[in-house]
Amino acid sequence: MTRVVRGAVAAAVSAVALTALAPVASAAPAAATAAYNGACGTGYRTVNSTPIGGIGTAYLTYNSATGKNCAVAIRNVAGDPVAMELYIRRGGGEIYADQDGGAFRSYVGPVYVAAAGSCVDWWGAMDGTSFQKYGTNCG
Numbered sequence: 001m002t003r004v005v006r007g008a009v010a011a012a013v014s015a016v017a018l019t020a021l022a023p024v025a026s027a028a029p030a031a032a033t034a035a036y037n038g039a040c041g042t043g044y045r046t047v048n049s050t051p052i053g054g055i056g057t058a059y060l061t062y063n064s065a066t067g068k069n070c071a072v073a074i075r076n077v078a079g080d081p082v083a084m085e086l087y088i089r090r091g092g093g094e095i096y097a098d099q100d101g102g103a104f105r106s107y108v109g110p111v112y113v114a115a116a117g118s119c120v121d122w123w124g125a126m127d128g129t130s131f132q133k134y135g136t137n138c139g
Helices: 002-026
Strands: 045-052 056-063 068-075 082-090 098-104 107-114 120-126 129-136
Touching: 045 120, 045 129, 056 120, 056 129, 068 082, 068 120, 082 107, 107 120
Parallel strands: none
Antiparallel strands: 045 056, 056 068, 068 107, 082 098, 082 120, 098 107, 120 129
8 A cells, every 4th residue: 555655746846847947948049140141142141230139139240342331121920011221321420321122021131331431320120110320330
């Protein structure tokens, strides 16, 4: 009889331990940040980035051979098309030097500006969430 009671207690303790661990094991991982996708082309390296709420990331890249900056904004998870827009200019310059916009599944851009020796302004929105970066990466 003692053996049966010990077995029942061991089974109950095991069940409690598994139940306690279940929420940890089943917790969904956080959405990964979108990685730069190389959309700007050969020779561009990432020099700045900013999150767009929890739905994406905008990247500023630079090509030292051409003196051009390029921006692209990428969704963390591609899906149905959503409204996206992206703008870039030399710091404090024209309204914008280049822009892209529309309904896209995964990213908007690339957009380019020649800004060697100047600061860069880049801004945009993704599915109603906006971001602004003004006076960055001067030089």
